[in-house]
Amino acid sequence: MRFKSNLKNVRTFSKLVAALSSLEKIAWLRLDDENVRFTVIPDTGSQVWATLSMDFIFDNYALQSQEPNNVINLELPLGPLQRALRSALNGVSASIRLTKKDGIPILSMTITTTAAPTKEAQGVARFGAVNQNAGGRGHDDEDGMFVHEPLETNLHREREKIITQDIPVRVLHPDTVETIMQPKVREPDVHIQLPPLLQLKAISDRFTKLAVAEKTSTTSTSSTTASISPKLELSANMHGGLRLRLDTDTLQVESEWTGLENPELDPSLLTCALEDHPSTRFRAAGPDKWATVRVDGKDWSKVLGVGRLEGRVIACFADDHALIIYVYIPQYDETGSADDSVVTYYVSSYSL
Structure with a gap:
């Protein structure tokens, strides 16, 4: 088993890892000849499936294993990886390799920086x-x-400085990883391009703070603020509308966006005819037909942290069931264009 590579797009890579680590401390990393995939499945909260081409973050890489397509599966702590990438942000170059230290498998990141004269x-x-x-x-x-x-x-002359960051990992057996399945969701009722996520996050956080303050002032129990988890209601229609709502016994606030894009579907990718698709029926029902999910305010804030990647974001609403968010990270080759990499969030809806 062998893996070594130079790193590129370190800033984007660092932003992705920061977004993932806000949800969970551990990720499953899958490397093969074409793609690198990060999977985050916390005990509670949103799940993430991020698939990027190897060429997006690795350069001049060498990958070898006994599995088909040279697959390597690792259990990876996100905190140490995030700290290592932070060190690499201002470096001249960075490389990474899978090796062993005292019999323990590690990803060793070597960062070259320059230091000004004293x-x-x-x-x-x-x-x-x-x-x-x-x-x-x-x-x-x-x-x-x-x-x-x-x-x-x-x-x-600026002096060259070498920094080495060792990240402990576990090598996973392929049979173990095959049991990690991406959630199956029915065809969405509404699909819509979200406004800038950091804007949406600022409003969502404000609503969550209002709910926490209200709960804290009215409760007679010893619950701490950290344990209060307000629910937000997120709705969208097939006419460019998005609505964020907080509704409690004593508080009702709402923000609404209009004029958003409902992207056209590719009929070749559908499991049914376009005219039979749920979103077609929602569009025909008019702007008063909304698909709604209820999300945990604090978990939703962590999900929206992926807005730092500044990619195009499409939200797919399965009414009263789940919300699937696709974050498309643009990448370019020598010709100036290439396929986007995608980060997929699965957010379950809470019952009333």
Whole structure:
């Protein structure tokens, strides 16, 4: 089993790992000849399936295993990976390889950075220049040709620094990973492109704080603020409408977006005829026909953290059942275009 590669798109990679680590501490990483997949399945809350092409984050990679397509499955702690990528953000280059240390498998990340010269080194250079003029020779040396100059090049040159970050991993048996199945969801009733997620997150967080404050002020129990988990109602229609609502016994607030895009479906990818698709019926029913899901406010805030990737986001509503969010991360090749990588979130709807 062998894997080593240079890293590229480190900033985007770091943003993705930060979004995943807000949901869970551990991810399953699957590498093969074409794709890299991150799977996050917490005990409670939203699940994530992120599939990116190998060329998106790896460069000049070597991958080898005894499995078909050279598949390697790893259990990976996201916290150490996030810290390593943070160190690589300002580096000149970074590489990663699967190896062992004291018999324990690790992903070892090697980061090359540059360090500016120290003040002490710069001080030596200035002192040398002063002494050079102290001899009173003026601007010519003894033969009238050139002035001796202090050697400052090496003192001002940026110094190379190597940082190594070791991330402990577990190598998983293929049979174990095959049991990790992506959730099956019925055809969505509504699909809509969401507004900027960071904008939606700011409003959602405001609603959650209102609900927590209200609950804290009215409850007579010893529940702490951290244990309060308000539910938000998210609705969309097939006429460009999206609605976020908080509805409690004493508080009702709502935000609504209009003019959003309902993308056209590709008939070749459907399991039924387009005219029989649920979204077609929702569109025909008019703008008053909404599909609704109820989400945990705090978990929803973590999901919206993926907005830092700044990709196009499509939300698919299965009314009163689940919300599937597809975050498309644009990537480009030498011709200027390539297929998007996609991060998929599965968010269950809570019952009333």
